[in-house]
Amino acid sequence: TVETTLQGNMPFPMGAAVNVSLLKNNINYRNLVTKEFNSITAENAMKFASLHPSKDTYTWSDADYLVDFAIANGKRVHGHTLNWYKSLPDWVENFQGTTAEWENLLKTHIQTVVGHFKGKVVSWDVVNEAINDDGSFRNTIWVQKLGVDYIGRAFQYAHQADPNALLFYNDYGHEFGPTKRTAILNLVNDLKSKGIPIDGIGLQMHIRVTQNDANLTAAISTAAATGLRVHISEIDIALNPDNIQNMTYTAAMGDQQAAKYKTIVKAYHAISKAQQFGITQWNVTDSDSWIPSTYNRPDWPLPFDALYQKKAAYQGILDGVK
Numbered sequence: 597t598v599e600t601t602l603q604g605n606m607p608f609p610m611g612a613a614v615n616v617s618l619l620k621n622n623i624n625y626r627n628l629v630t631k632e633f634n635s636i637t638a639e640n641a642m643k644f645a646s647l648h649p650s651k652d653t654y655t656w657s658d659a660d661y662l663v664d665f666a667i668a669n670g671k672r673v674h675g676h677t678l679n680w681y682k683s684l685p686d687w688v689e690n691f692q693g694t695t696a697e698w699e700n701l702l703k704t705h706i707q708t709v710v711g712h713f714k715g716k717v718v719s720w721d722v723v724n725e726a727i728n729d730d731g732s733f734r735n736t737i738w739v740q741k742l743g744v745d746y747i748g749r750a751f752q753y754a755h756q757a758d759p760n761a762l763l764f765y766n767d768y769g770h771e772f773g774p775t776k777r778t779a780i781l782n783l784v785n786d787l788k789s790k791g792i793p794i795d796g797i798g799l800q801m802h803i804r805v806t807q808n809d810a811n812l813t814a815a816i817s818t819a820a821a822t823g824l825r826v827h828i829s830e831i832d833i834a835l836n837p838d839n840i841q842n843m844t845y846t847a848a849m850g851d852q853q854a855a856k857y858k859t860i861v862k863a864y865h866a867i868s869k870a871q872q873f874g875i876t877q878w879n880v881t882d883s884d885s886w887i888p889s890t891y892n893r894p895d896w897p898l899p900f901d902a903l904y905q906k907k908a909a910y911q912g913i914l915d916g917v918k
């Protein structure tokens with residue numbers, strides 16, 4: 597009998613955000629990534645501060661290690677992220693320059709990074725989280741220095757550096773309701789209508805187990821209605837969003853989480869095959885999830901537990917395509 601794996605059983609690519617240090621140093625982690633997934637996103641190793649810590653210095657080693665691991669094991673690499681307002685190095689935060697110098701900084705970073713990974717990284721989150729929850733443009737350092745049109749130019753710069761790479765706009769909160777979702781869809785439709793090379797939309801899907809299903813399925817179907825590829829790019833389902841310090845995981849909580857994973861996978865499976873870029877979970881197991889350390893609470897957001905074992909959520913994912 598062949599062991600069930602996500603990559604072997606799901607009809608679209610299944611990915612995980614990978615921590616390079618754990619990949620190098622933890623054999624259980626590495627084995628699980630190797631076995632279960634056929635798409636890899638760098639959790640942090642391809643962010644601006646990681647790759648480009650000073651103006652004339654690029655540090656490729658961790659990202660190259662991840663890419664080499666992926667290619668050696670037949671896995672796709674999705675790049676994350678060329679432009680964001682977070683995880684910027686101090687030299688960018690403190691950069692004093694004219695508009696033209698800022699433009700050059702943006703272009704040089706994008707084209708150096710995309711060029712370095714050309715032919716290896718098949719797709720990029722070009723711009724990440726440019727829209728506020730109220731639907732306005734986030735007032736990031738990039739908007740302050742360059743205005744909102746930098747978004748379209750970021751896609752053009754990436755396309756020039758690797759015309760074969762698939763280019764995504766990535767954000768969270770499509771499932772919050774129509775306000776943020778509509779603003780994101782308006783942005784990508786506007787880019788499309790201007791002939792900007794955009795291929796896909798990334799729905800992060802950092803959700804809570806109490807998230808209502810109607811807004812979840814609307815998030816997926818409205819993204820698909822753009823005609824672009826849809827990537828569920830960072831899914832995890834928090835069980836303890838109210839930060840209860842002494843909470844423990846129960847089977848009942850696991851079943852609720854499994855049902856929510858199933859709902860999402862089912863809605864995703866219903867969009868056209870050509871648009872199914874894949875589903876990527878953010879981190880690998882409950883023990884390496886960003887959520888407990890970021891919010892300082894116990895939580896169990898992923899389909900694998902801290903002992904690398906499959907949880908009910910794993911079966912929920914499989915059930916979503918039955």
Ligand code: G3I
Nearest residue numbers: 639640643676677682683724768800802830878885886890
């Ligand atoms: O590497 C330093 C380390 O040297 C230092 O000792 C330590 C002390 O705080 O910080 C370390 O850097 C941290 C880095 O993760 C690596 O662990 C940063 O402080 C921390 O801010 C960073 O958090 C990451 C966060 O993005 C910001 O870049 C998370 O790991 C990562 O999971 C998270 O991922 C984001 C996606 O990129 C975008 N969507 C939301 C998602 C979750 O927040």
